[in-house]
Amino acid sequence: DAKTTQPPSMDCAEGRAANLPCNHSTISGNEYVYWYRQIHSQGPQYIIHGLKNNETNEMASLIITEDRKSSTLILPHATLRDTAVYYCIVRVDTNAGKSTFGDGTTLTVKP
Amino acid sequence: DGGITQSPKYLFRKEGQNVTLSCEQNLNHDAMYWYRQDPGQGLRLIYYSQIVNDFQKGDIAEGYSVSREKKESFPLTVTSAQKNPTAFYLCASSRVIAGSSGANVLTFGAGSRLTVL
Numbered sequence: 001d002a003k004t005t006q007p008p009s010m011d012c013a014e015g016r017a018a019n020l021p022c023n024h025s026t027i028s029g030n031e032y033v034y035w036y037r038q039i040h041s042q043g044p045q046y047i048i049h050g051l052k053n054n055e056t057n058e059m060a061s062l063i064i065t066e067d068r069k070s071s072t073l074i075l076p077h078a079t080l081r082d083t084a085v086y087y088c089i090v091r092v093d094t095n096a097g098k099s100t101f102g103d104g105t106t107l108t109v110k111p
Numbered sequence: 112d113g114g115i116t117q118s119p120k121y122l123f124r125k126e127g128q129n130v131t132l133s134c135e136q137n138l139n140h141d142a143m144y145w146y147r148q149d150p151g152q153g154l155r156l157i158y159y160s161q162i163v164n165d166f167q168k169g170d171i172a173e174g175y176s177v178s179r180e181k182k183e184s185f186p187l188t189v190t191s192a193q194k195n196p197t198a199f200y201l202c203a204s205s206r207v208i209a210g211s212s213g214a215n216v217l218t219f220g221a222g223s224r225l226t227v228l
Contacts, residue, residue, distance in 0.1 A: 027161050036217070043115075043219030044154070087153070099217065101146070101154035 005027045006105045012082075014111050018075040022088030025069040030092050033064060034099070035073045037084040044087065044101070047073065078109045113138045115220035117202050121201040122225045124189075124196070127185035132187045132223045134202035140218070147171060148222075154201060160185055189225060197227045 005023040012018040024033065030053050036044040048055055048062045050071070055062045061074040075082055087104040115136045124130045136143065142161045146154040156169030161180040174193025179185055189196045202220045 033219050034216075041199070041224075043203070043221070044217070046216045046218070049216070103151075103153050 003100075004064075004090055004102060005097060006086075006088050006102070008103065009106045009108070010077075011108050011110055012078045014109055015077055018078040018082065018107055018109070020073040020075075020086050020088075020105050020107060021070065023070045023075070024088070024090045025092050027068050031090050032070050033068075033091070034089040034091070035060070035062065036087045036089065036101075037082075037083045037110065038087070038104070039081075047086075067081075078107075080109050080111065083107060083109045115118055115202055115204060115218060116202075117220035117223050118224060120221065122223060124225065126227055127191045129175070129188055129190050129212075130196075130217065130225065131227070132189070132202075133182055134185045134187065134220060136185075136202075136204045137183060137221075138204055138206065138218060139182075140204035140206050140219050141182070142205045143179070144203045144205070145169075145175070145177065145185070145187045146203065148199040148201060157200075196225055199224050 032049050034049040035047040037046040039048055041055050046058055050061050050062045050064050064071045085104040085106050087101050089099045118133045144159040145157040147157055148154050155171050157175050158166055158177040160166035160167055163179055163182050164178050166179050174190055176188045187211055200223045203217045205215050205217050
């Protein structure tokens with residue numbers, strides 16, 4: 001699986017958009033980009049995933065660059081409950097559980 | 112509601128004792144996984160199972176054992192051979208999202224926190 005690089009921490013004002021970057025310059029053509037988040041002392045929660053195209057669901061939007069070497073997770077209107085560790089994972093789809101969860105980005109949403 | 116149930120949520124153990132953490136899912140997922148998380152760090156894979164009666168070691172299997180006798184259940188035993196067992200343990204299962212070319216998503220339980228006294 002491709003290695004990812006995320007900033008260790010970010011702050012965001014409540015109600016503003018939170019833009020979380022992820023670098024995955026060694027991504028292969030068949031690898032998906034997944035985002036999960038983990039609120040303190042809970043299990044991680046799936047947010048969104050994509051292969052080439054930008055994706056949007058009820059939780060977030062995922063923007064993948066044309067060369068697929070980086071992506072950005074966007075929380076359009078961050079709330080205090082979005083404070084969590086966000087993990088960017090890149091892998092093929094054949095074995096979800098072997099995903100590598102690095103240290104992620106700790107997002108703190110401030111009032 | 113479908114989901115993954117882990118028990119107990121908190122567990123204390125004396126050194127030299129084996130403990131078993133329970134993980135049950137009613138999602139009809141084929142694959143199940145165990146991860147360990149230490150404070151301030153990411154998740155590390157302990158064991159995983161893709162079908163009943165079969166499982167494979169992950170990155171940090173030493174000192175742990177598992178069984179998969181039923182599709183719904185994947186218990187983890189932390190043995191006395193595990194040198195530093197105090198950690199947060201997470202169980203997960205995986206499904207395939209329909210219409211997404213086989214993209215595979217993990218669903219996690221709430222975790223079990225083990226403390227060795």
